[in-house]
Amino acid sequence: MKALEIQHNNILGSHLKYLRDQKGWDRKALAEKLGVSASYIGLIETNKRLPSTEKLDRYANVFDVSLKELELLLEKQKAADGSNIQDEACEQRDLNVEDISLLEHFLNQLNNVQKTHQTDIIEKCQKILYDHFRANLQSYTLPEVIALVKTEFTSCGSTNDPFNEQILEGIFTLSSEHEVYFRLSNYKQTITLELPYEYKDYLPLFEDSIGPHDFILSVEENTPYLFKQRDCIQFTWFSPVTSLQQQFDILYNSNVNYRDIVSNSLKLEWYIQQKLERFDFDLVK
Structure with a gap:
């Protein structure tokens, strides 16, 4: 030693x-x-x-x-x-009986408050929860997020366990009052970057670093600190070592419908169409 x-x-x-x-x-x-x-x-x-x-x-x-x-x-x-x-060691724990009892007590007390004040109390609670969840998200600059995507893309497909999904989520700041939630995942020889739909025009900044994306999927996802679903867009890159057959298999075994996918790869688009016409099935699970 x-x-x-x-x-x-x-x-x-x-x-x-x-x-x-x-x-x-x-x-x-x-x-x-x-x-x-x-x-x-x-x-x-x-x-x-x-x-x-x-x-x-x-x-x-x-x-x-x-x-x-x-x-x-x-x-x-x-x-x-x-x-x-x-x-990393500070993991969230499940609710226990005491936690539930406290929540029930709070709700009972809330029912005793005048209706005109209930909304104010709920809004303050939402603000406390917002601040709590927001504080747990790491902040980055946009160049740092681009560097993270490039790093993940470089390592994509090299992990010993391709089914061990690595997920990173956080916030990148565009200005003092302008921040964007993102989620980055590395799974089954793919890299997927998820952004709010209104920020889809930022894609070229990432493509300049790692090359053209392979397909796009529009989804509704939960944003942790907003407590609601919002329209998001997922940009996915396949590892350079994946074959067309492997790319097709990854898509087929994913919980998506092919009709929702916008492919950016002519080869992949052609390959999928050949498969669908030959075997007469839809790319949906």
């Missing part, structure tokens, strides 16, 4: 990057060894996310360093940064 040299003012993410650089690995290579996505490595190394103890143990094994020393750095970073960095 090698002794760990403390570097970069005891910030865990910087130390882990230092150890990776010492090995001569890029983020994709380390991600494969840890069983995570390359974008996850980026979040850890840039101090935007804190790893769980289980993930920290993987780091210790891969880098052949002491877990206790990494845990010490983790505690120092938590103390230095307070609650500004999302802790």
Whole structure:
């Protein structure tokens, strides 16, 4: 077991990057060894996310360093940064009997309030919940999101477990009063970027980085901190290593209807039409 040299003012993410650089690995290579996505490595190394103890143990094994020393750095970073960095170990728990009882008590009390005041109370509760869920979403700049998509696209199809979906969601800011919710997923040799429909014109910024998308799907999705569904658009890129047959299989086994898909690949469009005409079935599950 090698002794760990403390570097970069005891910030865990910087130390882990230092150890990776010492090995001569890029983020994709380390991600494969840890069983995570390359974008996850980026979040850890840039101090935007804190790893769980289980993930920290993987780091210790891969880098052949002491877990206790990494845990010490983790505690120092938590103390230095307070609650500004999302802790992966802080998972949401299910409602228990006491929680439900408190909610029922609140609703009963609300019924005793004059109707004219109930709306104000509900709006204040919504504001509290909005602030809570919004605080749990990581903020990015638009260039950072573009870089994340590029990183995920580079690693797409290289994971040891193609059925282990990696999802990242957050907010990217366009101005002090203008922020956009996004969801990025890496699953079954595809990268999917989901944006509110009104921001579909931002697609060329991502295509300039990783190339033309393969298909578009318009959907209604829940936005966590708005508590309602909204029209969204999903841009999907297939890994360069996937064949037309694999692309068709991925679409066929997805819970989508082909009629809702707008293909941007002439080869894929032709291949799908050949399959549909030959076997006389629709691309829907």
